[in-house]
Amino acid sequence: MEDITQAHNPALPEFWLQKDPDSAFADMRHEKAVHWHDEPASDWFPEGGRGFWSVVRYEDVVEVSRDQETFTSENGTEIVDMTPEMVHIFGGMLNMSGAAHAHHRAIVNRVLTPRTVEALSDTIRVHARRCIDRVADRGSCDFMQDIVGDFPAQIICELLGVPVDDRDRLVALTGTALSAYGTAEAYNAVLEIIAYAEQLVAQARAQVSDSASFLRKLLSAQVDGERMSDHEIAVFFALLVTAGIETTATSIGQGMYALSLYPEQRRRWQEDFQQLAPRAVEEIVRWVTPVRYFRRTATRDAEIAGQPIAKGDKVVMWYTSANRDESVIDRAWELDFSRAEDRHVAFGGGGPHFCLGAVLARKEMTIFFDELFTRLPDIEVCGEPERLHSNFVNGLAALPVRYTPA
Numbered sequence: 001m002e003d004i005t006q007a008h009n010p011a012l013p014e015f016w017l018q019k020d021p022d023s024a025f026a027d028m029r030h031e032k033a034v035h036w037h038d039e040p041a042s043d044w045f046p047e048g049g050r051g052f053w054s055v056v057r058y059e060d061v062v063e064v065s066r067d068q069e070t071f072t073s074e075n076g077t078e079i080v081d082m083t084p085e086m087v088h089i090f091g092g093m094l095n096m097s098g099a100a101h102a103h104h105r106a107i108v109n110r111v112l113t114p115r116t117v118e119a120l121s122d123t124i125r126v127h128a129r130r131c132i133d134r135v136a137d138r139g140s141c142d143f144m145q146d147i148v149g150d151f152p153a154q155i156i157c158e159l160l161g162v163p164v165d166d167r168d169r170l171v172a173l174t175g176t177a178l179s180a181y182g183t184a185e186a187y188n189a190v191l192e193i194i195a196y197a198e199q200l201v202a203q204a205r206a207q208v209s210d211s212a213s214f215l216r217k218l219l220s221a222q223v224d225g226e227r228m229s230d231h232e233i234a235v236f237f238a239l240l241v242t243a244g245i246e247t248t249a250t251s252i253g254q255g256m257y258a259l260s261l262y263p264e265q266r267r268r269w270q271e272d273f274q275q276l277a278p279r280a281v282e283e284i285v286r287w288v289t290p291v292r293y294f295r296r297t298a299t300r301d302a303e304i305a306g307q308p309i310a311k312g313d314k315v316v317m318w319y320t321s322a323n324r325d326e327s328v329i330d331r332a333w334e335l336d337f338s339r340a341e342d343r344h345v346a347f348g349g350g351g352p353h354f355c356l357g358a359v360l361a362r363k364e365m366t367i368f369f370d371e372l373f374t375r376l377p378d379i380e381v382c383g384e385p386e387r388l389h390s391n392f393v394n395g396l397a398a399l400p401v402r403y404t405p406a
């Protein structure tokens with residue numbers, strides 16, 4: 001296997017500490033389609049992991065995403081290897097493949113529908129207003145902590161019928177699960193989320209909780225006469241909270257930052273909000289790429305863009321790189337709401353695991369920016385963003401903003 005410089009190894013924390021990781025990916029894309037990367041030590045592999053292939057170009061990410069027979073999710077979708085039990089606990093359906101995944105997804109699709117999301121619209125608006133109004137008279141604050149704050153978490157909790165008193169604890173556990181992804185600490189946090197969810201599912205089954213209607217629908221949804229077990233629903237619950245909070249917060253926070261870098265796009269959007277919203281939201285998701293990668297494992301000897309891949313090798317699709325691939329996306333570095341087509345892989349490369357929450361994420365972003373521009377129309381970024389330096393979520397820890405107090 002070939003030796004790639006440390007500076008170009010996205011498995012290393014220092015890769016994400018550099019000022020411009022996107023440029024490092026651009027170098028990789030120009031050099032070749034697939035790169036071998038060694039893996040540093042982790043909790044489970046003190047000697048270092050077994051290494052992985054990085055797929056950095058757009059077309060190859062799409063191809064790998066769509067070929068689950070050759071590039072399966074069922075050995076895990078994070079870079080670090082895990083035991084089968086952990087792969088199940090951390091991902092549920094995200095880490096399933098083939099008929100089992102299709103069956104699971106078909107059941108979930110009966111419940112998490114566009115109509116379910118539409119029915120949440122008013123609730124989403126109430127939470128957006130609450131988040132903005134609580135700091136509207138201040139004149140300046142931190143956009144991430146003070147405005148976005150608990151917005152996406154509250155929406156997922158509303159969707160799942162989590163009682164208000166339990167939400168802080170659940171959100172804290174989700175934070176631990178994501179901040180230390182792949183560690184023993186994260187594993188224990190996910191186990192606690194699942195144990196909590198099992199209680200909620202039991203209540204929904206016993207019909208003692210009025211608010212658990214989503215869970216009740218999941219309990220009764222069936223495909224080919226089969227339903228999900230209580231445990232499967234609890235694992236799905238954990239997937240929804242871990243997949244749906246940080247991603248949406250990142251889209252909104254980094255979206256605000258992107259709008260500050262491209263004031264002309266922002267002006268256009270504010271002038272014609274509803275008309276431009278679908279395109280603007282999609283372009284923000286592409287530009288931000290909240291989820292940087294997901295991984296697959298080769299089920300047989302294969303090839304990607306001429307690079308032989310051995311059976312069992314890990315293959316990492318860098319969405320963050322694919323979405324800046326200028327050979328496919330014209331002026332990919334720019335935020336531009338007038339693009340003719342929404343070509344991006346931020347919600348996945350279009351395969352069987354395409355994001356189940358995309359409709360909800362788009363709805364949350366649209367309503368949030370609508371309320372933001374209505375209530376604080378001159379809000380502007382007034383300092384440097386503080387990045388999270390994670391190889392998994394392209395998040396912000398802080399983003400200073402100022403505005404005329406409302």
Ligand code: HEM
Nearest residue numbers: 093094243244247251290294346347348353355356357361
């Ligand atoms: C802008 C926000 C979001 C982004 C960028 C995003 C990104 C992604 C990506 C890239 C995948 C594909 C994984 C793969 O191919 O292995 C995915 C899957 C998934 N997402 Fe999202 N997501 C977002 C919001 C959400 C929300 C709000 C929810 C929850 C309601 C959610 C739930 C899921 C689920 C359940 C899957 C697994 C689908 C499956 O395995 O079939 N996501 N997401």
